Amino acid sequence: MHVLRGGIYMNQDCITMEHVGISFQKKMALDDVNIRVSEGEIFGFLGPSGAGKTTTIKLLSAQLRQDCGQISVMGMEPFEDVSRLYQNIGILSDNSGFYEKMSVEENLKIFSEIYRLPKTRIPEVLDQLHLTEDGKKKAEKLSRGMKQRLLFARAILHKPKLLFLDEPTANLDPSTSEDVHDIIKQLNRDGTTVFLTTHDMEEADELCSRVAFLNEGVIKEVGVPEELKIKYAKDRVKILYTDGTVKEIPKDKTAIAEELLSADKEVVTIHSVEPDLKTIFLDLTGRELA
Numbered sequence: 001m002h003v004l005r006g007g008i009y010m011n012q013d014c015i016t017m018e019h020v021g022i023s024f025q026k027k028m029a030l031d032d033v034n035i036r037v038s039e040g041e042i043f044g045f046l047g048p049s050g051a052g053k054t055t056t057i058k059l060l061s062a063q064l065r066q067d068c069g070q071i072s073v074m075g076m077e078p079f080e081d082v083s084r085l086y087q088n089i090g091i092l093s094d095n096s097g098f099y100e101k102m103s104v105e106e107n108l109k110i111f112s113e114i115y116r117l118p119k120t121r122i123p124e125v126l127d128q129l130h131l132t133e134d135g136k137k138k139a140e141k142l143s144r145g146m147k148q149r150l151l152f153a154r155a156i157l158h159k160p161k162l163l164f165l166d167e168p169t170a171n172l173d174p175s176t177s178e179d180v181h182d183i184i185k186q187l188n189r190d191g192t193t194v195f196l197t198t199h200d201m202e203e204a205d206e207l208c209s210r211v212a213f214l215n216e217g218v219i220k221e222v223g224v225p226e227e228l229k230i231k232y233a234k235d236r237v238k239i240l241y242t243d244g245t246v247k248e249i250p251k252d253k254t255a256i257a258e259e260l261l262s263a264d265k266e267v268v269t270i271h272s273v274e275p276d277l278k279t280i281f282l283d284l285t286g287r288e289l290a
């Protein structure tokens with residue numbers, strides 16, 4: 001189902017947060033948070049340590065109650081029907097553990113029984129996450145990347161429509177992170193909406209249809225990565241010459257004409273200078289992300 005918003009057809013809202021706030025010991029952890037996540041998106045929730053990312057996931061998944069504001073997840077308040085909510089969401093976070101002494105299959109079997117899933121589901125998920133050959137291995141014997149895949153397997157076992165991923169590549173090496181990115185993309189192609197927290201801006205740029213910047217509990221900006229880069233583009237252009245030299249000059253007709261006339265070499269490209277998400281975040285908050 002689609003609705004028209006701002007001239008663009010968008011899928012229905014999967015998550016909405018309106019004026020949401022929560023504080024711990026009188027300190028605001030989230031302050032007037034407003035976001036909408038559409039069905040089928042990979043939505044990136046970006047912020048440095050302590051920004052309020054995990055708190056947001058806890059609010060959206062009925063692990064915490066907000067002090068003020070409204071939250072809707074797939075058309076209902078999280079605490080309205082917690083068992084229905086848990087049939088529809090999957091969570092992968094720091095503290096999602098598994099039984100170290102049990103095999104991969106045994107770990108999944110426990111959750112499969114809780115959700116009353118057909119026996120065919122475990123081999124299906126093992127195959128999806130390239131874990132079939134490791135099914136009999138004890139969890140404690142798995143590499144870090146395999147453990148992460150087991151956590152994914154557990155989180156998606158019951159085919160949730162919405163998946164919360166709390167820093168899914170934190171502490172993983174680049175090649176394992178790439179595997180995780182591929183898994184996320186595949187799940188999303190198969191129809192899963194993904195709410196992803198990260199402080200890795202490149203990860204967000206690669207994966208997310210939209211991102212929100214969160215700093216000290218406050219949303220500073222929300223948008224499509226490419227549009228944000230254009231919005232915050234600096235008033236400068238970069239000229240690449242055939243000899244490989246690059247020159248950055250003001251985005252001004254006269255300046256560009258003078259540069260090209262005086263250069264005495266061929267131009268390959270002229271591009272406006274677009275900041276990356278990391279630079280935009282720094283400009284908006286004065287804070288580095290990593």
Ligand SMILES: Nc1ncnc2c1ncn2[C@@H]1O[C@H](COP(=O)(O)OP(=O)(O)OP(=O)(O)O)[C@@H](O)[C@H]1O
Nearest residue numbers: 024025028029047048049050051052053054055056
């Ligand atoms: N149960 C709690 N009791 C007291 N303070 C808390 C509690 N949970 C979170 N906080 C505080 O709320 C703020 C946001 O924490 P949160 O864990 O949501 O941040 P985060 O963005 O997920 O950080 P990180 O990337 O380090 O996990 C922090 O200042 C944190 O200390």
